[in-house]
Amino acid sequence: MEYAYVALFLLGGLAFVGATLTLNRFVTSPHRPSASKLLAYECGEPPIGEAWVQYNARYYLFAMMFVLFDVEAAFVIPWAVGFKTMSLDLGILPLLEMLIFLSLLALALVYAWRKGALEWV
Amino acid sequence: MTPVGLQHYLILAAVLFSIGLYGALTRRNAVAVLMSLELMFNSVNINLVAFSHFLPDFTGVLFSIFVITVAAAEVTIGVAIVLSVYRNRNTIDLEQVNQLQG
Amino acid sequence: MSSELFTRVAQLVAPLSPELCLLLAALCALMTDMVGQRSVRRIRMVVWVASLAAVFCSLALMTGPLPISLFSRQPAPELELTPSSYIVDSLALSLKALIGLLTALAVWLSEDAFDEERSNAGEYYSLIAFAGLGMTVAVSANEFLTFFIAFELFSIPLYALAAIRRYRSESAEAGLKYFLAGSVSSALMLFGISWVYGSLGTTYFSEFPARFTQVASMPHALLVGVLMILAGLAFKMAAAPFHMWAPDVYEGAPPTVVAYLSSAPKAVIIGFCLRLFWADLDLESDLLRVSLADGWMLVFAVLSLLSMGLGNLMALPQVSLKRILAYSGIAQIGYLLIGVTAAGGQTATMAAGATLFYLWIYCVTNLTSWAALLACLPSDSTYQRGELAGLAQRNPFVAFVLLISFMSLAGVPPLAGFVGKFYLFRAIYAAGMPWLVVVGVVNSVISLYYYFGVLRTAYFDPPLPDSPPIRVKLGVRVVLVIGTAASLILGLWPGFALWSLETAQTLFVGR
Numbered sequence: 170m171e172y173a174y175v176a177l178f179l180l181g182g183l184a185f186v187g188a189t190l191t192l193n194r195f196v197t198s199p200h201r202p203s204a205s206k207l208l209a210y211e212c213g214e215p216p217i218g219e220a221w222v223q224y225n226a227r228y229y230l231f232a233m234m235f236v237l238f239d240v241e242a243a244f245v246i247p248w249a250v251g252f253k254t255m256s257l258d259l260g261i262l263p264l265l266e267m268l269i270f271l272s273l274l275a276l277a278l279v280y281a282w283r284k285g286a287l288e289w290v
Numbered sequence: 291m292t293p294v295g296l297q298h299y300l301i302l303a304a305v306l307f308s309i310g311l312y313g314a315l316t317r318r319n320a321v322a323v324l325m326s327l328e329l330m331f332n333s334v335n336i337n338l339v340a341f342s343h344f345l346p347d348f349t350g351v352l353f354s355i356f357v358i359t360v361a362a363a364e365v366t367i368g369v370a371i372v373l374s375v376y377r378n379r380n381t382i383d384l385e386q387v388n389q390l391q392g
Numbered sequence: 393m394s395s396e397l398f399t400r401v402a403q404l405v406a407p408l409s410p411e412l413c414l415l416l417a418a419l420c421a422l423m424t425d426m427v428g429q430r431s432v433r434r435i436r437m438v439v440w441v442a443s444l445a446a447v448f449c450s451l452a453l454m455t456g457p458l459p460i461s462l463f464s465r466q467p468a469p470e471l472e473l474t475p476s477s478y479i480v481d482s483l484a485l486s487l488k489a490l491i492g493l494l495t496a497l498a499v500w501l502s503e504d505a506f507d508e509e510r511s512n513a514g515e516y517y518s519l520i521a522f523a524g525l526g527m528t529v530a531v532s533a534n535e536f537l538t539f540f541i542a543f544e545l546f547s548i549p550l551y552a553l554a555a556i557r558r559y560r561s562e563s564a565e566a567g568l569k570y571f572l573a574g575s576v577s578s579a580l581m582l583f584g585i586s587w588v589y590g591s592l593g594t595t596y597f598s599e600f601p602a603r604f605t606q607v608a609s610m611p612h613a614l615l616v617g618v619l620m621i622l623a624g625l626a627f628k629m630a631a632a633p634f635h636m637w638a639p640d641v642y643e644g645a646p647p648t649v650v651a652y653l654s655s656a657p658k659a660v661i662i663g664f665c666l667r668l669f670w671a672d673l674d675l676e677s678d679l680l681r682v683s684l685a686d687g688w689m690l691v692f693a694v695l696s697l698l699s700m701g702l703g704n705l706m707a708l709p710q711v712s713l714k715r716i717l718a719y720s721g722i723a724q725i726g727y728l729l730i731g732v733t734a735a736g737g738q739t740a741t742m743a744a745g746a747t748l749f750y751l752w753i754y755c756v757t758n759l760t761s762w763a764a765l766l767a768c769l770p771s772d773s774t775y776q777r778g779e780l781a782g783l784a785q786r787n788p789f790v791a792f793v794l795l796i797s798f799m800s801l802a803g804v805p806p807l808a809g810f811v812g813k814f815y816l817f818r819a820i821y822a823a824g825m826p827w828l829v830v831v832g833v834v835n836s837v838i839s840l841y842y843y844f845g846v847l848r849t850a851y852f853d854p855p856l857p858d859s860p861p862i863r864v865k866l867g868v869r870v871v872l873v874i875g876t877a878a879s880l881i882l883g884l885w886p887g888f889a890l891w892s893l894e895t896a897q898t899l900f901v902g903r
Contacts, residue, residue, distance in 0.1 A: 229373055233366045240362040243355050262397070276419070283426045300590075307583055314576055323572060330579035334586050341590035349595050350586075353537050357582065360544045364575055367548055371555045371567045378561035387565050390640040 230286055241274055299340035306333035320372045320382040324365055331361035407453060407460045407480040410446035410488045411528050414495070417442030418521035425514025432513040439517045440499040443524060446492035450485045461534075475596035477535035483748070487531040487663045490752055491656055494759060495524040497874070498652035501763050503867030516556055520652065523549040527660045531667075536585045536595035539664065543581075546660070547574050547628075550653050554645040566644025570653075573627060573637035581624025587617030597668065621668075622691065629661040631729060632698040635722045639706075642718040643775075650714070651762035654721050655755040658728070662751055665692075665732050666744055692733040693828055700726030700835040707842045713765055713775040716842055717758075720801060723839060724754050730828055731816045737823025745897030746819045750812035752892075753800070753882060757809060760875025761797040764790055767864045767872065777846055782855025787862040791850050793872045800879040802843040803836045808882035811889045 248255075248267055255263040281287060306329055313326030335354040342350025376382050405412065420442075421435045461476035498520060526546025533539035551574060555567020589595050591613040592603040623634065630638040642650050669692075703723030710716045731747030734740075768783055768790045769775060784791040800809035813836065817829045864872070882889045 229369060233369055236362050237366055240359050243358055247355065280422055280426055320568065327575050327579060331582065334579070334582045337583070337586035337590065341586065345593050347593055349537070350589060353595070356537060356541060360541065363548055364544070367551050368571055368575065371551065371564065371571050374555060374558040374564040375568050378564050387568060389562060389565055390644045
């Protein structure tokens with residue numbers, strides 16, 4: 170039965186979006202495009218090419234670095250949640266382990282930095 | 291309404307895995323293949339978390355965290371290799387990247 | 393408090409010393425690479441010293457009390473043994489010694505191979521050290537999560553190594569193919585692991601026997617899981633019918649890398665098959681037997697049959713030396729799988745010992761034959777068979793090494809490969825599958841044809857008029873001497889071979 174709420178939310182959301190879009194037809198002015206209307210307004214730039222361009226390969230490097238370091242947070246969060254219980258049993262060990270882990274990560278970051286992976290060439 | 295049980299998760303995971311495997315074996319675009327691989331790894335995660343919940347046993351959840359991390363590392367090296375193929379060949383179409391044959 | 397901590401750390405460090413050597417080497421290589429570009433020699437030195445140290449640590453640990461279980465967890469009430477995720481036993485240590493040796497040989501082989509490249513030599517050596525680290529951890533893994541992490545720890549550096557000549561399109565393509573095949577195999581294996589975990593409720597190998605009673609509820613789930621794990625492993629070691637990637641990757645990747653990635657991962661996977669599927673080498677409680685009842689040995693027998701047959705037949709028409717070695721590697725995996733099959737039979741200890749013995753011989757001989765090709769062909773060579781013409785006159789030493797290692801791979805009598813194969817065939821005969829002996833012998837005869845084809849070109853064809861002189865670098869020469877000596881000693885001195893085989897067998901008794 171608890172899934173009824175989900176369905177309710179779904180219906181409510183769809184109804185709201187549909188209603189706003191329909192309302193839009195009545196409130197705004199009639200849609201009659203012409204060449205001069207479609208021009209960029211005053212200080213805007215006329216567009217060059219399409220939006221579906223290939224991104225520069227340099228972005229991939231940053232994206233890859235981001236993904237790697239981002240995912241490591243998956244280990245830190247459970248550690249932080251369980252830290253209190255762990256340190257009652259094991260004393261300083263959990264802290265040391267996380268420090269080793271983070272220093273390895275830091276080493277990797279410094280390596281990437283020294284190798285110029287963070288430069289914008 | 292029938293309650294959502296273990297088999298629902300397992301079927302979902304199996305379907306996702308099959309879609310991923312099909313994509314990895316048939317897609318021509320190397321980036322699409324990487325996405326299919328990600329699908330396969332994530333179907334494993336669904337399996338692990340579902341088993342972990344229904345057994346119940348904690349290892350599965352732990353395992354899935356490691357799978358997420360390793361999948362990220364795999365895909366990163368995959369993207370790096372695809373990029374170097376692109377620099378050499380100007381294409382990532384796997385049917386054209388087939389110089390080595392015999 | 394602090395002394396207690398110290399003791400705990402010390403208890404951890406000693407059994408982990410081979411792994412720590414390689415870990416430190418990898419980190420040192422990274423840091424040296426970070427500081428200066430001109431220290432390639434120092435980085436090489438660090439990595440090969442560390443891998444030799446790993447060999448010595450493994451051998452030294454073998455003399456002590458075994459097995460050592462690390463990272464144990466609370467035992468379940470129904471178990472006698474404490475399940476541990478990491479086990480340092482003789483099987484693991486002997487494989488660690490082999491992996492350390494292969495790593496050291498690969499590093500010697502790579503002398504000057506990357507100095508002229510823009511790709512950084514420092515990266516290359518630290519990737520090799522990381523791959524070695526992953527393998528040494530993988531052979532000790534006694535639990536699926538540990539194995540999976542270690543498996544990826546050696547796979548990912550190997551993908552990068554295959555693509556390391558990133559300014560050459562064939563190396564990048566080889567990297568891509570290796571990566572795709574490898575990732576699909578990891579995903580398959582992982583999916584299988586999730587099913588085994590789901591039906592047994594644990595990832596600890598030592599808990600499996602106690603959990604088999606509950607399998608009755610989901611026997612098919614376990615079967616599917618085990619078969620998918622097996623498929624993933626077969627992909628990784630290029631056993632037919634999962635071998636398609638191997639020839640392309642071997643052809644495109646740099647030869648020094650191929651020498652390493654065509655030998656060391658196979659050692660890990662074969663060792664893992666012995667550990668996982670025939671867990672205690674007793675006949676009641678291993679994974680495959682429970683999930684497959686009567687067909688358990690047949691699965692490995694079929695894999696072995698297909699690998700030998702396809703590998704040898706596909707090698708016959710090849711003219712590229714790299715492809716010949718790739719298909720011969722597929723066939724050799726077939727011979728090794730004969731041993732794994734036999735390890736499921738009544739004479740498990742003998743079979744496992746023979747497998748381990750042949751594994752050592754095959755890995756070293758395979759690396760030596762790559763080293764011989766690397767020594768006599770120029771770096772821009774396409775590795776066609778014709779380029780070896782007149783090798784016996786141009787450089788008799790390399791030609792002799794090639795002769796010894798190819799004859800050993802083919803299993804010609806006075807050499808190590810023959811002794812190893814003989815023990816494998818004896819083991820499978822004792823395990824009650826004489827037809828596999830026949831298949832194996834027929835395949836060896838077929839393989840003679842292409843091995844001797846290469847040797848005929850090297851010995852009887854006149855040298856090409858403009859062949860460049862052959863200068864063998866010191867590092868490569870070391871590898872050649874070690875590999876040839878191993879093949880000759882194990883073959884010509886049966887006492888030593890028998891002694892090593894018996895040692896290999898006793899490794900399994902004490903576990």
